[in-house]
Amino acid sequence: MARDNAYDATKSATANLTVASHSLRLASSVITAPYSGKIDNLNLVEGLVMTETNVAVVRLDTSPVALVNLNETDISKIKIGQKVTLTADGLPEKTFVGVVSTIDRVGLITSNVVNYPVKVKLTNQTSELLPNMSVSVEIMTNVKTDVLLVSLSAVQTANNQSTAQVMKDGKPVTITVEVGLSNDFQTEIISGLSEGDEVVTSTVTTKNSSSSSSSSTSTSPFSGVSRSGGGFPGGGFRD
Numbered sequence: 001m002a003r004d005n006a007y008d009a010t011k012s013a014t015a016n017l018t019v020a021s022h023s024l025r026l027a028s029s030v031i032t033a034p035y036s037g038k039i040d041n042l043n044l045v046e047g048l049v050m051t052e053t054n055v056a057v058v059r060l061d062t063s064p065v066a067l068v069n070l071n072e073t074d075i076s077k078i079k080i081g082q083k084v085t086l087t088a089d090g091l092p093e094k095t096f097v098g099v100v101s102t103i104d105r106v107g108l109i110t111s112n113v114v115n116y117p118v119k120v121k122l123t124n125q126t127s128e129l130l131p132n133m134s135v136s137v138e139i140m141t142n143v144k145t146d147v148l149l150v151s152l153s154a155v156q157t158a159n160n161q162s163t164a165q166v167m168k169d170g171k172p173v174t175i176t177v178e179v180g181l182s183n184d185f186q187t188e189i190i191s192g193l194s195e196g197d198e199v200v201t202s203t204v205t206t207k208n209s210s211s212s213s214s215s216s217t218s219t220s221p222f223s224g225v226s227r228s229g230g231g232f233p234g235g236g237f238r239d
Contacts, residue, residue: 063122064129065101068137069108069115077141078103084120089134096129098122100139142181148189154199155179155187164193165200172200 066086070078078100086096101121107114120137122129129135154164155177162179165172177192193199 063098063125066098066120066122066129066135066137068118068120068135070118072107072114072116075103075105075107075116075118078118078139079141083140085138085140086120086122087136088129089136090130091128091133094128096122096124096126144181144188147180148193148195149186150189150193150199151201152182152185152187154201164189166193167198167200 080100080103082100084098084100086098088094088096098120100118102119104117107116109115150164156163157179162177163174164177165174167173175192178190180188180190182188
């Protein structure tokens with residue numbers, strides 16, 4: 001019985017201490033943050049009535065975390081630890097890097113659309129990214145080394161068959177190719193092309209105005225097939 005009384009007395013004293021500490025903070029002219037960090041968003045002016053919501057924001061001394069929403073097609077490609085590049089609408093000339101830290105695979109339904117929140121932790125601290133900024137992220141889902149690459153515009157796909165035009169004897173010749181990974185700019189060629197081949201990337205139409213009747217002539221800008229010696233970041237996508 002004595003032990004129970006001592007336990008109850010300890011709990012009561014702890015509760016009283018918590019109440020007294022809270023009352024002291026409200027009455028004191030000294031504002032103390034609950035954890036260490038950097039004061040941000042300070043909104044104090046002389047004569048302002050103090051509340052817990054209008055004092056300031058204390059930003060922790062840690063790397064920022066970005067929250068992005070992925071659709072049900074993309075979420076299956078995402079794994080914790082994948083590398084991420086991030087840009088903010090308000091900082092168009094800045095690029096930040098990070099990794100996927102958490103994945104919500106339950107999802108949230110808004111207006112009959114399912115989104116899966118993914119948190120990206122940046123690898124470096126920065127004061128330039130502010131809360132609630134709009135950001136775009138590119139998540140690297142796969143990497144290949146030593147692959148043949150061509151410009152994305154050089155490959156045309158129809159009826160599940162991919163083709164490219166190669167310059168032979170000064171004329172474009174259409175051939176069937178097998179493609180692999182791709183990103184926003186290049187695509188991997190598994191078969192059908194060789195390193196150094198000149199492929200057509202676009203066509204330009206010009207008009208001959210030397211006579212009263214105009215005629216059109218097509219020219220074919222082309223580029224070479226190159227080999228990636230380092231890592232090729234294929235399979236990335238933007239949110």
